[in-house]
Amino acid sequence: MTLKVKHWLYAIFCLLVVGTVLTHRVHTLRAQKARIARQAKIKRSRHQAAKRRAVVAQRNANMRTPINWRKSSETIPYPDLKQAKNLWVKVCLKKNRTYVYDGKHIIYTMYCTGGIYQRDDKTGKMKSLTPTGTYHIQNERGDHFYNAQLNEGANYYVSWLDHGKYLFHSVPTVGNGKYNKTEAAKLGKTQGxxxxxRLSVPDARWFFRNVPVGTKIVVTN
Known part of the structure; x- marks a missing residue:
């Protein structure tokens, strides 16, 4: 083997060694970069989770306890809904809560009472008398209504389905216009x-005066 050939072989060997080292270095840098990215993502997720927990804790701290159907659900002032860019309302039947949203953010929480649960003849499952789904606030609203057949009425009603059949309204009243304290006591605790x-009296009045026609309503179990 000539000296020239040896030099070429040595040069090729050096290139292979350098290439291997560089390849290993590139893989190492990529792995480090991926690890740093994962750690940053985990850190962001933990930070966001902590922030959400803090928001929930603050929101819960604002809720009035014990529940009082004669007073607002939260101890802070009602939000100015004219400032909301994407106003919508979510009703959680089993939680007995109604949430007022601006986009993804809850801006007010209200104790509520939805429809009682009965067994569905077709499915055999328990189903609320309050329909679930997505609806919108309708034109019908008023200070008071009374259903003689049920001997039950309410104040500050706002329709969201079937034009006066399904409403947001205060805790119920009886024939003489007085509030039914037995039914009112269910607010925020159970269905009825x-x-x-049903909402507390101040919440129903605020809802009646401030939530505009067309506002999206989402009712869930």
Whole structure:
């Protein structure tokens, strides 16, 4: 083997060694970069989770306890809904809560009472008398209504389905216009209506005066 050939072989060997080292270095840097990215993602997720927990804790701290159907659900002032860019309302039947949203953010929480649960003849499952789904606030609203057949009425009603059949309204009243204290005591604790969503008296009045026609309503179990 000539000296020239040896030099070429040595040069090729050096290139292979350098290439291997560089390849290993590139893989190492990529692995480090991926690890740093994962750690940053985990850190962001933990930070966001902590922030959400803090928001929930603050929101829970604002809730009035014990529940009082004569007072607002939260101890802070009602939000100015005219400032909301994407106003919508979510009713959670089993939680007995109604949430007012601006986009993804809850801006007010109200104790509520939805429809009682009965066994569905077709499915055999328990189903609320309050229909679930997505609806919108309708034109019908008023200070008071009374259903003589049920001997039950309410104040500050707002329709969200079937034009006056399914409503947001105050805790129920009886024939003489006085509040039914037995039914009012269910607010925020259990279901009890024939399908409407009951709110505390101040919450119902605020809702009646401020939530505009067309506002999206999402009712969930």
């Amino acid at each position: 209506s024939h399908g409407c969503v």
